[in-house]
Amino acid sequence: DADVTQTPRNRITKTGKRIMLECSQTKGHDRMYWYRQDPGLGLRLIYYSFDVKDINKGEISDGYSVSRQAQAKFSLSLESAIPNQTALYFCATSDYQQVTGELFFGEGSRLTVL
Amino acid sequence: GQSLEQPSEVTAVEGAIVQINCTYQTSGFYGLSWYQQHDGGAPTFLSYNALDGLEETGRFSSFLSRSDSYGYLLLQELQMKDSASYFCAVRLTGGFKTIFGAGTRLFVKA
Numbered sequence: 001d002a003d004v005t006q007t008p009r010n011r012i013t014k015t016g017k018r019i020m021l022e023c024s025q026t027k028g029h030d031r032m033y034w035y036r037q038d039p040g041l042g043l044r045l046i047y048y049s050f051d052v053k054d055i056n057k058g059e060i061s062d063g064y065s066v067s068r069q070a071q072a073k074f075s076l077s078l079e080s081a082i083p084n085q086t087a088l089y090f091c092a093t094s095d096y097q098q099v100t101g102e103l104f105f106g107e108g109s110r111l112t113v114l
Numbered sequence: 115g116q117s118l119e120q121p122s123e124v125t126a127v128e129g130a131i132v133q134i135n136c137t138y139q140t141s142g143f144y145g146l147s148w149y150q151q152h153d154g155g156a157p158t159f160l161s162y163n164a165l166d167g168l169e170e171t172g173r174f175s176s177f178l179s180r181s182d183s184y185g186y187l188l189l190q191e192l193q194m195k196d197s198a199s200y201f202c203a204v205r206l207t208g209g210f211k212t213i214f215g216a217g218t219r220l221f222v223k224a
Contacts, residue, residue, distance in 0.1 A: 042214045043217075100164075101162075102159040
């Protein structure tokens with residue numbers, strides 16, 4: 001089983017719908033992140049959380065919200081999806097004790113907004 | 115603002131050596147990392163440079179020069195399986211968040 005699991009892996013929805021992407025991890029890491037990947041733009045940070053009570057905005061947080069339900073769970077919500085939110089979304093974790101700050105990514109959730 | 119610049123594409127021949135450059139503008143960072151991503155896959159960590167100089171991990175080496183705001187990933191003895199996208203990334207001192215460059219697509223030809 002994957003250490004960082006994202007659900008759903010693929011989702012097609014319509015403009016205006018509310019969407020939630022879920023991420024759970026078994027690595028025991030305290031830090032969790034949501035990134036968005038678009039062709040030619042790399043990975044852009046949406047939100048990150050260093051523990052259950054800590055939520056921080058990233059580079060592109062407008063139109064998104066997150067919830068850290070437990071150390072192992074971090075959800076990303078699109079309250080009212082729009083077509084330019086069509087992208088590949090990655091959840092990632094890291095261990096604060098790891099000097100390199102290595103990120104461990106889930107397999108990604110491909111979202112299409114029509 | 116903070117930014118990392120990489121070439122969008124690089125093509126090389128199997129068995130050759132290729133260098134992927136990364137120039138950055140940041141207010142402060144702990145280190146420069148490199149990630150590899152195959153088509154349809156997740157990014158995976160390759161290397162990390164906290165200090166200036168060269169770090170070697172098998173066929174891959176990574177270099178950092180803070181005075182030049184520059185780093186590179188060097189891939190030796192290229193193999194077809196090295197065809198992938200490569201991203202440089204920095205972990206910022208303000209907030210500890212990691213930001214990425216747009217990525218370099220490496221094509222390895224036989």
